[in-house]
Amino acid sequence: MSDNIFGITDLGRQRKNNEDVFIAEQSADGRYIIACVIDGVGGYNGGEIAASIARETIQQRLVNFSGEVIPVLTGAFAAANEKIWQERHAVNEHSKMACVVTLAVADLSSNQFYYAHLGDTRLYLFRDGSLVKISHDQSFVGFLEDSGRLSESEAMNHPKRNEIDKALGFHVNIINGDEIETGQSPFLPGDMLLLCSDGLTDVVNKAGITAAITGGGPLKTIGNKLIDAANDGGGKDNITVVLVKNDKEKQQHTVTKPMENAQPGKPKIIAEQRPQAPVTVTESSLRKSYKGWTILLLVLVIGLAAACLWQYVNYRNNRENFFLPKKDSVANVPLQRNLQEVKLQKAINQNKGKILVLSDTAFKSPVIISQSILISRDSLYLKAKGNIIFQSDNGFKHPAFVLASNTKSVQFDSVSFQGFNVAISGHDEALQLKNVRFNDCNIPVLNTYTFPRKKYISGGPNIPAFRLDSLPKKK
Template sequence: MMTDHLFGITDPGLVRDNNEDVFIAAELMQQKYQIAGVIDGVGGYAGGEIASALTKDCLLRELTGEIAEPQLALLQALFLANEKILFEKKTDLELADMACVASVAIIDCAQNILHYVHVGDTRLYLYRDQSLIKISQDQSFVGFLEDSGRLTEAAAMQHPKRNQINQALGLVPVADMPDNYIETGTSPFLPGDLLLVCSDGLTDMISQQEISAVLEQDIPIEEKAVSLIYLANAAGGKDNITVVLAKNTKIPVKTIVEDVPVNRIRNADEQIFEKNRQEELPFVFETENQFRTESTLPADLTEIEEPVITLPLQSNRHQQTKPEMPGEEGGSHQRNHNIIMLACFLVILLLGVAGWWFFRSRTESDNLEKVVRTAPVLLPAENKLSALLAGFKGDTLKLNTKDYNGVIRLTRTIEISRDSLVILAEGPLSLVKDSLFQGEAAIKFTGNQRSVHLNGIKITGFATGIIAPEHGLVLKNVIFENCGIALENRFAFKNNESVSGSISKNSFRVDTSGKK
């Protein structure tokens, strides 16, 4: 795939005969989103290629059509790929060792943001203002040592165990994945930003400094990607090398600041003025996200060809430019005073503009270095519960809390349409609102329930705990914690018909026997 803002390329390298890497560089939802991803296969000549191909296929199929929640869509696709890889491993013993690692991002340039998922030792980098920031974390022992600062990049690149990964798709079922098995996150993606997604075949061969030197060149992203492949091969090409680049091509908003000469002031306070100016104006603004440090200014300010203003502050230092005629002394002083005031105003204005842009730059840089990562998404347990509810045919659904470690984090509302059902938690079980939660309530009953019982469940952190129909709900030992509204009862009446009735205040009561 090649455009002016999205390009991907893969190369087998100089040592391996096959290529277990694949990449995705595609437009989604009529170019509303772009997807940039790299998948690196693991497990032998054939196995790695199959695992990476399965994962790519799952991503492309799951991300076709409307995408309401990009990060959840990415996560669901990786979960599906994980189960497909496990299935293939069971059907073919020769593929028993296959797995894959992946880093995939969905880019929303309209909102200047990207959403990503990551597992293994492929990497995502964000390049902005000549700075390369690694936003994914290597899920390997050597990667952990490098990310924590205990191992230098050069040492990590030479470490004999640098390719030993802790997590990958196809190793364990989704239901058995711990909370942080797949890393998820979001990051600002501003006009001019460049996203690099790559396999370890690149980062094991060339350093971040070498990568930055390529990315900062004013050349098309296709040439940048090809140059990175070339450098990795020139360094040895010991593994497959894959690079995907995506750029936010929107033009940065520019504030035009007219060039106004900063006049030199020759008086007793000249040295103090220049010292304060150097301390208070560390950066000179040129265009957005592009600064020039004072080291680029002339070393001697006398090199700046600007008009010199002399100030009549003290008679023994005063040098007049021309003799004053009788009756002109007051006018000359007034003109000099006006010039001084104008010069001071211009200096203050420049200091204010530069200070504002410096503050904005520091704020954006802080936001970049503190890449916003969402809380762990515990969808394995949520998916397991949803599948259980969808396929259950009996009357009483018993939930073994050990299967969920006592907690099910929800990213979406659980909707129950059965007209009669008993849900019984066999032990303490909490439904907890996840940071990615999108929905009205933890549980919402749809349809016209005759009899639905909930027993032994704790609901925590939701704006609304349960949305129930007008009748048919029975609660026993249900605890609401930090919910804005515990239970919302909804009624539907026919149009233009008289309604009579009441809601009993004794419908629900505190059950002291349910306290643990």
């Protein structure tokens, strides 16, 4: 393991099995440092397996990746979620298994780090003696703590501390990363990232973690200090710590020496040669020259010091917001579906047959979509009676309809999609279209394929069955 990353996990003092796993490695091309902490949920029979599936899937997705980093991270989460969900429904003993995960990728060449987070494992950034919590605990108690309604000590001792809202395996699908907290931030020389499970943060407070890091030493020494601190506090859960350091040297600028420190007896004078009388340099004129330069330099130094002081005060006042992902806080609040959307989702969920007819007398066009409509059933024939148009809400970037992994056949008949980034997200050969129109949709259909694990695959998609159709007959 390189000197800029270290990971360690410990059973703790009260558990008989370890449901924590971690990743601490470089990408295949050496560009990225990959750090991840995964905490299994669901007891002895499930938590370890869920965590292991997540670790294996994330490693496969990140072994040699390129392009935009955050979509790769959320894609790895979605793939792990689907595999855990399949295992939950394949084995009765694993029906409650899930895991929480925090994943960070550091790019030292550009001094940036990227992260994705789900659950109550945590990501911290340590810079210049200050420890800043980057991730948010996705739980009721975590919300109360982050919003200032509970102090850190009150949250650590709350009876519902470990009741989480989100995890891999809780739902059939993670729709385009909507449930995943993501972000990026500068990762400067000397900075350190700490990823950890709640086995550490439920026992050791922020001051204790800061003290262990500030004590210095190799990452292995710091990691062991944190493990020991959690065990000394009772070790009630498994404890996992991953540390990443930007070990590049800080840029140090040499301060220019004031002119008054130069030797006055040997001034360096460059005279421009002109056809005129030679210039006579007297001791008095030299004193005035040095005095002028000294005053100018003092003014510049005072001005620079004042600017630095203002920047530091501004940084201290806004430190928490500076390191958090630059997102509008309102955008993080889940949107409330409109009445048409609620009615549509209920109609799909509660329909007892395989055919669902949408009448334009019941659904007034356009039906504005602000959150993806999930189709999670074996088969469905969704047919429009009259003019049914699905239209994207302002700022909505996700699919209008998402076919769950357990869906085998869905057919859309005589509907229109307007203004979506992605109109339908399907998989394998589950989707069929009949007289469907896509207006101003960047990606009409986004399709994925599922293959057995660790099997050799040959072939490719067949010639698409989709074709331009004649105008539909009026109903």
